[in-house]
Amino acid sequence: MSVRYDVICIGAGSGGLSVALTAVELGLRVLIIDKEESNFGGECLHSGCVPSKALLHASRTNKDFAAAKKYYQSVQVKIFNRENVTSLRKRGIDVVVGNARFEGRNTVSVGDCQYLARKIVIATGSVARKLDVANHGKVPLVTHHDVFEINEPRHLGIIGGGPVGCEMAQAFSNLGIKVTLVERGERLLPRDEIFAGNIITRKLRDNGVTVCLRSELKEIDYGNRMHLYRNSKSKIEEKITESITHLLVAVGSERDFANLDLAAAGIAVNDSGMPVLKNYVYTTNPDVVLVGDAAGGPQFSHTAEEHARALIKNWLMPFIRFNPRLLTVPWVTYTDFEVAKFGLSPDVIKQKFTVWRVIEGDFATDDRAVIDNYSDGQYKIYVAKRLFRERIVGGTVVAPGASEMVQELILAAEQRLPLSSISGKFYAYPTKSQTWQRVLLQDQASRMIKSISKRIITRWFRIKNYTNG
Ligand SMILES: Cc1cc2nc3c(=O)[nH]c(=O)nc-3n(C[C@H](O)[C@H](O)[C@H](O)COP(=O)(O)OP(=O)(O)OC[C@H]3O[C@@H](n4cnc5c(N)ncnc54)[C@H](O)[C@@H]3O)c2cc1C
Numbered sequence: 100m101s102v103r104y105d106v107i108c109i110g111a112g113s114g115g116l117s118v119a120l121t122a123v124e125l126g127l128r129v130l131i132i133d134k135e136e137s138n139f140g141g142e143c144l145h146s147g148c149v150p151s152k153a154l155l156h157a158s159r160t161n162k163d164f165a166a167a168k169k170y171y172q173s174v175q176v177k178i179f180n181r182e183n184v185t186s187l188r189k190r191g192i193d194v195v196v197g198n199a200r201f202e203g204r205n206t207v208s209v210g211d212c213q214y215l216a217r218k219i220v221i222a223t224g225s226v227a228r229k230l231d232v233a234n235h236g237k238v239p240l241v242t243h244h245d246v247f248e249i250n251e252p253r254h255l256g257i258i259g260g261g262p263v264g265c266e267m268a269q270a271f272s273n274l275g276i277k278v279t280l281v282e283r284g285e286r287l288l289p290r291d292e293i294f295a296g297n298i299i300t301r302k303l304r305d306n307g308v309t310v311c312l313r314s315e316l317k318e319i320d321y322g323n324r325m326h327l328y329r330n331s332k333s334k335i336e337e338k339i340t341e342s343i344t345h346l347l348v349a350v351g352s353e354r355d356f357a358n359l360d361l362a363a364a365g366i367a368v369n370d371s372g373m374p375v376l377k378n379y380v381y382t383t384n385p386d387v388v389l390v391g392d393a394a395g396g397p398q399f400s401h402t403a404e405e406h407a408r409a410l411i412k413n414w415l416m417p418f419i420r421f422n423p424r425l426l427t428v429p430w431v432t433y434t435d436f437e438v439a440k441f442g443l444s445p446d447v448i449k450q451k452f453t454v455w456r457v458i459e460g461d462f463a464t465d466d467r468a469v470i471d472n473y474s475d476g477q478y479k480i481y482v483a484k485r486l487f488r489e490r491i492v493g494g495t496v497v498a499p500g501a502s503e504m505v506q507e508l509i510l511a512a513e514q515r516l517p518l519s520s521i522s523g524k525f526y527a528y529p530t531k532s533q534t535w536q537r538v539l540l541q542d543q544a545s546r547m548i549k550s551i552s553k554r555i556i557t558r559w560f561r562i563k564n565y566t567n568g
Pocket of ligand 1: 109112115135139141146147149151198200222223359390398399402403
């Protein structure tokens, strides 16, 4: 006999939990299924956002790895207490632990039990990509799934200069642990603006990290040393590093639907076995949707939340179709300096707008930046014009606390506010965000001065002040 629900979520990570918690608040009958009881909370809690940010936090105040580990584990326990099986049941959600697979278009089974629902959400996340490399030494190869379990690292090798690789390089080097970061591309943070990757490379090197760009791991030798191929000025060189104690492979994640039996639910897949998607999250079975990392696209907890918001609105609202805002997904790499990207990317801006421009610079003339010693931070803000009105449409900020500094730029971009909403705002001095007022006023002034000659302005000022005086 099968049990009937309004919504079943497969996976209790950011995606499954976002849908389940909202649906149950609305009065729907909800079941959430996860493989293991200890997995509730998903990657974000166990091997992603939470331990990485808690490790970074601890690394800024402490110089001891064991103490930092204790700290992030204690943070994980606090959050797990809110997201575990018992607390979800208390909130009215039914919970089943085990491997879910489809038995029909609206039916899922776990072991011998079957569950039926009007809507089924696949929120099964992604798994870390592994690296196939000859490891002649005794170096433990870890991914983000197990890096937070390691003990006594003395020299961490990291393969991959994306956000995960850079954040881990920052945290471990803050703790005084030797780090060698290997990236095969020209720069770190390849999905961000070039200037951001360059600043982070410089900052990590200043922090003692050995950053090897245009480099690939060939093998680990008997002495636990990494042999790297290095492409320098179009000739391949070999570089041998000092021996490492652990190797973190941070080369991205991939989705895996092999055990779900998508065919039983009538879900079409492409040649690589990935579900064919219509309208971002909808599969070819209108009652089954993908949320979070499982949906592909930008892999963040807040993308999973955005999927969930759009989905629930669509389940409830007639006539209007809400799409997740995937073109404007913000993201932050929490290094020192932080890199915060928001709004549309430059490529999309060029396609969408005929009139747009960039306001860019550093923080050398900003008092708060001088006081806090980050005048070498930089920003790029994209402004576009439509119907004679300019507004902020995207940008990147690299500075300490950039993740918070961009929040009002995001608000202005999302709400399509005029530039005067920031240039005319009443800020306390010296706040970090006040810099946007200065930047926009300077921009306004320089554009006015370009369009009207300086001489006319000066003459007018003198006439006016003579008359008044
Ligand atoms: C080191 C690191 C740092 C990160 N930092 C950030 C950050 O700062 N901010 C941010 O927004 N994002 C960050 N991310 C990304 C973020 O962690 C993920 O995007 C997010 O957790 C994905 O959530 P999800 O619900 O899609 O998948 P998951 O959290 O992976 O959840 C999937 C769940 O499905 C379960 N499952 C899988 N198959 C089945 C099945 N057949 N039956 C039952 N259960 C199943 C799994 O056990 C798992 O619990 C980071 C990632 C990493 C690796």
